[in-house]
Amino acid sequence: MTDTLEKLLSILRISWSTETGSQWLPENPASGQCNVTSLVVQDLLGGDILKTEVPGAWHFYNRVGRERFDLTASQFAAPIQYMDVESSREDALLRTGSRPFPT
Incomplete structure (x- = not known):
């Protein structure tokens, strides 16, 4: 799985x-890539799409x-406190590009 994720991350970047x-x-x-990446x-x-609250956004x-697996965790300066809130494709789609994400 690790090799697959590394290859996927390279393509996503x-x-x-x-x-x-x-x-x-x-x-x-x-x-701002977490929605589409998930x-x-x-x-x-x-698998499942999960979400966690970060300052100002999900x-x-x-x-x-x-x-x-969080392939976009590198966008944050501080470690994320994962809440593992169950989410859905619909929720992630609704938020693609529509809300600012902290850097």
């Missing part, structure tokens, strides 16, 4: 832009099997 998340920044490419991870690997990530 190239793909992230203002078109995939309005808060994207060249100096912080994961910024959807892609679920499409490819299955942050989305995945759980596949019993493991938590």
Whole structure:
């Protein structure tokens, strides 16, 4: 799984832009990409979409099997306190590009 996630992260980093998340920044490419990334991870690997509250917004990530995967955690300067709130594709889609995400 680790090799798959590393390859996926490499592809995502190239793909992230203002078109995939309005808060994207060249100096912080994961910024604002959590929604779309959680959807892609679920499409490819299955599992659940989870979210946790960060200052000013919800942050989305995945759980596949019993493991938590957050491919956009690098956007934050401080460690995330994961709440593992169950979410859905609909919730993640509703928030894509529509709300600012902290950097």
